[in-house]
Amino acid sequence: MDTDDELRWETTDSAVDYTCPGFDVRRDEVTLPDGTETDYHYVDEPHAVVVLPFTPDGDVVVIEEWRQAVGRVNRGLPAGSVEADDADFAAAARRELREETGYEADTVSHLFSAEPTNGIANSVHHHFVAQGCTPTAETDLDFNESIRVETVDYDAILAAALDSAEPRSASNRTQSDDGGLRDGRAMLALTQYELRHGVDPEP
């Protein structure tokens, strides 16, 4: 039918093989293009939103929180899974911004969507830009969330996203080891925003 047919796998069965509070692991039974029958396991989780929030002055609202998977405090952007009560992805973005930072936005607009690790997970991150963000609400955190909220200069956080330092071993690293960001979601949001909208008006 199209040229993708030579690469396509057929799925003959699919079931959740493992579940934990953050995600499931799904096991599919598949037939490869050459007829081989095998299985494939991947992380199954809801779609998520990532928010790049600007204050009226053009600063960026960032968060710092403990990330157990990498054993350090992570500087990043408000983000979280879409929930059943969210009317749409934009509503989820407004909710996550409010819950994690206490800021509310004048406007939110879709910037892009990406699959961060589609080799092992069905995760999809929908990135939004929030403009006119001001601290108007109380944060509303999950029981195991401890978050520090800061506003930072846009050019400084973009420079941090372009800092190429290689992560050290997990045992001795904290975000304060260096100025660079390591959070891929935040790095992608900032570089995408800069290439789409970040043209310096006064060269």
Next chain:
Amino acid sequence: MDTDDELRWETTDSAVDYTCPGFDVRRDEVTLPDGTETDYHYVDEPHAVVVLPFTPDGDVVVIEEWRQAVGRVNRGLPAGSVEADDADFAAAARRELREETGYEADTVSHLFSAEPTNGIANSVHHHFVAQGCTPTAETDLDFNESIRVETVDYDAILAAALDSAEPRSASNRTQSDDGGLRDGRAMLALTQYELRHGVDPEP
């Protein structure tokens, strides 16, 4: 000791809770800053390399392969886990480039490293730029890898990385639905490269 202490979790135990061919799931027992004892589950996988390969003419070598987790053919960059035999990350980048595309590089250099999903996984992607890539070797694929190799214009693939189309439902999408990239690793590699090195020499 430092201001991260107010956010830090203490890990009191850690064990693999589930294993499958692509990754493990690890369960840590932790104590939160307020003294609460709980557990946290996350994907445990080896570090990986991502390669942005340029031909001598400045075109980009891309691959298309089936991604079962998202149910479609994905256009992206050569990438894979670091293996025990790799001398370092640069060697892993050369190996993945050769195995997945049959191209070999004159030079490879580290561009940046990122944690794509550090809320649920300890994954670290080390991104490399490979220059002077030419088709000199046979591909060497895993039994369940079917890969199509193409060379594309740099400006065209960068434009695809900046295409903001929202992914449709998993059931009816293929890469050929639109021109945009959805692979977050490739999108991040291209936007990072453009902001660091992509200045147009002839404005």
